[in-house]
Amino acid sequence: MSEQRRARLRLEISREAARLFWEQGVAATSGDQIAAAVGLSTRTIWRHFRSKESCAEPVIMQGVVTLVSLMRSWPRHKSLDDHLATELTRISHEPPPVDNLLAMKMIRLADTEPALRTVWLMAYDQVEREMCVIIGDRLDRPAGDLEGRMYAAAAAAVVRVLDAHIGAAVLTGAELTPFTDMTAVARRIAHAIRTATGGVVGGPIA
Amino acid sequence: MSEQRRARLRLEISREAARLFWEQGVAATSGDQIAAAVGLSTRTIWRHFRSKESCAEPVIMQGVVTLVSLMRSWPRHKSLDDHLATELTRISHEPPPVDNLLAMKMIRLADTEPALRTVWLMAYDQVEREMCVIIGDRLDRPAGDLEGRMYAAAAAAVVRVLDAHIGAAVLTGAELTPFTDMTAVARRIAHAIRTATGGVVGGPIA
DNA sequence: GATATCTTGTCACTAAGTGACCCGATCATG
DNA sequence: CATGATCGGGTCACTTAGTGACAAGATATC
Numbered sequence: 357m358s359e360q361r362r363a364r365l366r367l368e369i370s371r372e373a374a375r376l377f378w379e380q381g382v383a384a385t386s387g388d389q390i391a392a393a394v395g396l397s398t399r400t401i402w403r404h405f406r407s408k409e410s411c412a413e414p415v416i417m418q419g420v421v422t423l424v425s426l427m428r429s430w431p432r433h434k435s436l437d438d439h440l441a442t443e444l445t446r447i448s449h450e451p452p453p454v455d456n457l458l459a460m461k462m463i464r465l466a467d468t469e470p471a472l473r474t475v476w477l478m479a480y481d482q483v484e485r486e487m488c489v490i491i492g493d494r495l496d497r498p499a500g501d502l503e504g505r506m507y508a509a510a511a512a513a514v515v516r517v518l519d520a521h522i523g524a525a526v527l528t529g530a531e532l533t534p535f536t537d538m539t540a541v542a543r544r545i546a547h548a549i550r551t552a553t554g555g556v557v558g559g560p561i562a
Numbered sequence: 563m564s565e566q567r568r569a570r571l572r573l574e575i576s577r578e579a580a581r582l583f584w585e586q587g588v589a590a591t592s593g594d595q596i597a598a599a600v601g602l603s604t605r606t607i608w609r610h611f612r613s614k615e616s617c618a619e620p621v622i623m624q625g626v627v628t629l630v631s632l633m634r635s636w637p638r639h640k641s642l643d644d645h646l647a648t649e650l651t652r653i654s655h656e657p658p659p660v661d662n663l664l665a666m667k668m669i670r671l672a673d674t675e676p677a678l679r680t681v682w683l684m685a686y687d688q689v690e691r692e693m694c695v696i697i698g699d700r701l702d703r704p705a706g707d708l709e710g711r712m713y714a715a716a717a718a719a720v721v722r723v724l725d726a727h728i729g730a731a732v733l734t735g736a737e738l739t740p741f742t743d744m745t746a747v748a749r750r751i752a753h754a755i756r757t758a759t760g761g762v763v764g765g766p767i768a
Numbered sequence: 769g770a771t772a773t774c775t776t777g778t779c780a781c782t783a784a785g786t787g788a789c790c791c792g793a794t795c796a797t798g
Numbered sequence: 799c800a801t802g803a804t805c806g807g808g809t810c811a812c813t814t815a816g817t818g819a820c821a822a823g824a825t826a827t828c
Binding site: 357396397398399400403 | 805806807808809810
């Protein structure tokens with residue numbers, strides 16, 4: 357099965373699962389229900405996900421893939437601040453994917469549902485690994501380097517906190533405006549990463 | 563049930579569970595086996611733990627409680643570096659608890675067992691919350707402050723990476739000596755936290 | 769010593785997740 | 799076009815993690 361198709365199918369399942377989790381709670385949602393909602397047999401669900409909670413993972417991941425891919429395309433001669441600002445504003449004209457709202461809802465649910473919280477943490481564990489190669493690459497350090505791993509962990513952690521914060525704010529609907537200004541968001545993310553890495557990750561490389 | 567007794571019981575269960583996980587793998591260890599090993603009924607196990615994997619949590623936690631409690635007792639007028647160095651050397655004369663080795667083994671297992679990795683991440687999620695109040699308190703910031711949460715997240719993340727690194731090194735037995743020098747360990751931890759918080763957390767407060 | 773509370777054991781039960789086998793589609797090869 | 803190999807998915811039986819309900823023993827309080 358092509359990686360593409362598999363990923364799309366997982367995302368499709370994830371959307372339905374996340375919707376059900378949000379509407380009726382995690383405990384009240386069975387694997388059978390998820391399967392019925394997406395039109396597959398229950399057995400097939402377990403072929404693609406380890407547990408019913410982990411069905412939420414692709415949707416959660418979807419909330420940060422753009423940021424991660426932006427990090428990956430970060431050119432060496434630019435500062436992270438500039439890069440994120442230009443790219444985020446460029447992208448922001450496109451319609452924001454519906455999944456993002458779902459992802460925020462899952463993060464919200466993760467506050468009270470331990471099983472979902474583990475999924476959320478595992479997703480950011482994945483982000484941390486990606487950060488590891490991105491940062492290691494940028495700093496010209498060997499792959500398993502301890503310093504690089506700490507930078508990546510700290511960076512992923514602050515992004516996670518920021519993500520949760522923004523998600524909570526958007527969901528409550530209180531302060532929606534400050535997060536529609538993409539350059540401001542870019543600056544906050546870039547600043548957080550730079551701070552969390554002691555200033556090592558964020559600037560341009562001569 | 564007193565908090566003390568409950569914690570001790572959980573730890574006792576956790577020790578047996580961790581031992582079994584290490585000896586025969588997580589999948590091959592059943593709740594019944596854990597119960598039998600500790601001399602309780604299976605039902606009682608589920609009264610104290612949500613899942614069999616989470617039985618490993620207290621042992622994992624035990625690996626960082628000393629550091630967390632040291633952070634909590636960190637006086638404002640001292641630098642983290644000094645405080646950790648003096649306290650760690652003072653403590654290092656006491657026999658190192660046997661649980662630490664078990665904790666390292668669990669972290670090792672977490673590399674290949676996703677279910678255990680979630681437990682490990684959840685344990686550090688707890689550490690992050692503790693860090694949150696410690697750091698928020700030290701910086702005289704309100705409880706839910708975003709900056710404080712990011713500092714706490716970054717600090718917990720680097721400690722986690724350091725812990726995994728040290729654990730792996732000790733388990734392979736390759737370089738045991740560099741981690742018996744407690745002042746060196748203290749310096750590394752303190753330096754990592756200071757870096758991850760952009761230099762904000764680590765120094766003495768006038 | 770009587771009683772209320774609290775923890776555990778027993779047992780029946782639900783549901784998450786797996787293994788084994790089959791079926792239809794797709795695709796390569798003759 | 800025929801054929802067979804591979805692959806994704808369905809069906810069904812089965813294991814086991816985890817829960818609810820109730821009984822029983824321990825413990826504390828008066």
